[in-house]
């Protein structure tokens with residue numbers, strides 16, 4: 001159990017603690033990961049509590065909505081400022097008791113392979129504001145997912161989508177409460193019968209949620225092909241691992257099915 | 270670390286390691302053993318308490334995180350063993366309690382939810398208690414009890430507890 005509980009009131013102070021303490025310290029947000037006795041963070045000697053940095057709240061800003069890193073997933077689910085697809089993704093996350101505590105910053109930093117709320121953030125072209133010791137920067141969520149995860153997430157910035165953007169999500173869970181096994185999030189515009197500005201994201205098929213760029217490139221500018229064609233395209237582009245939750249084949253099959261369904265839903269919307 | 274909080278309406282102070290689980294602080298330091306530990310990892314809801322009005326699993330909260338917060342546990346519901354709240358009475362009337370291990374958490378979740386949504390549908394009740402596992406009742410009677418209380422409060426509005 002951590003013996004030191006730091007409660008910085010300024011971002012710089014929090015970053016400096018982390019820099020000095022390195023691996024021995026973890027940031028603490030809602031704590032659903034960190035306080036879970038099974039987690040590695042639960043063994044850390046120092047915890048740096050982010051609750052006093054004023055990072056909560058969802059605000060309208062020029063051209064979009066800003067979600068503070070300490071905003072809980074339940075607050076996101078209830079916020080009228082957010083896109084309905086974000087509500088849908090948040091609703092898939094565990095249950096109200098967990099959502100009342102789990103934060104979006106912690107969700108991004110935990111970066112689970114099958115994280116429920118990340119695909120929709122990719123589909124909506126959201127980006128992050130991150131504080132580092134060399135200053136505040138804007139970070140693409142995809143780069144964050146690929147490992148550029150230094151610093152403290154300050155907020156998730158969701159730009160207002162174009163009026164004709166269509167977003168659709170799919171997921172498969174064993175039980176309603178369980179974290180999803182596979183998730184899919186897509187967005188597209190239909191321009192004269194062709195798909196434009198396509199984003200295809202999937203969870204549960206790699207170490208973190210990923211965008212399937214090859215699938216996007218193969219479909220961009222075309223009408224949606226047949227179900228079989230889309231499924232085999234997707235199946236060829238994902239490499240899930242086998243684990244206690246499912247075999248690699250099963251997950252590949254699910255990913256193909258769910259991405260195809262999401263695309264068709266968006267297409268027909 | 271010295272930590273104070275308002276527990277069931279009273280200011281309490283404890284001297285505990287800040288990372289001690291709120292669940293353990295309540296049970297061991299404040300002797301409030303109504304709050305139960307089922308899984309210890311956020312899956313079952315047996316440890317559920319209210320923190321500033323929100324239903325949370327106390328096994329996933331560090332005591333340091335609730336410095337100055339308002340906490341309600343199952344002990345805070347009834348003013349005396351003879352005067353149960355309408356929700357507690359309904360749990361008895363409707364047979365929503367068998368072994369009773371899930372009951373404190375279930376009551377706290379339902380208590381918080383009815384404040385948020387005083388007139389829920391059965392599906393909404395099911396969704397609201399989906400983080401609280403019960404191995405005995407099969408849930409029907411729990412949903413019945415919560416639904417009955419909501420309906421009664423609609424027709425006989427009084428001071429909701």
Ligand SMILES: Cc1cc2nc3c(=O)[nH]c(=O)nc-3n(C[C@@H](O)[C@@H](O)[C@H](O)COP(=O)(O)OP(=O)(O)OC[C@H]3O[C@@H](n4cnc5c(N)ncnc54)[C@H](O)[C@@H]3O)c2cc1C
Pocket residue numbers: 026027028029030031032033034035036041050069070092093094095098101102103104105106107108109110112114115116117151152153154177178179180310311312
């Ligand atoms: C019972 C249970 C059910 C769950 N179900 C789901 C589910 O259905 N779907 C799903 O996707 N996930 C699920 N999870 C995972 C869930 O814990 C995360 O998704 C959650 O959002 C983490 O947020 P937190 O605030 O609790 O993080 P914390 O536990 O506080 O922190 C998690 C990690 O993030 C870091 N961190 C926190 N905030 C920041 C920040 N602002 N900047 C940088 N680093 C930060 C911390 O250092 C730590 O390493 C579940 C977890 C539990 C315990």
Ligand code: FES
Pocket residue numbers: 305306307308309310311312313314315316317326327328329
């Ligand atoms: S003991 Fe806390 S959720 Fe099970």
Ligand code: FES
Pocket residue numbers: 365366367368369370371372402403404405406
């Ligand atoms: S009554 Fe036994 S677990 Fe619910």
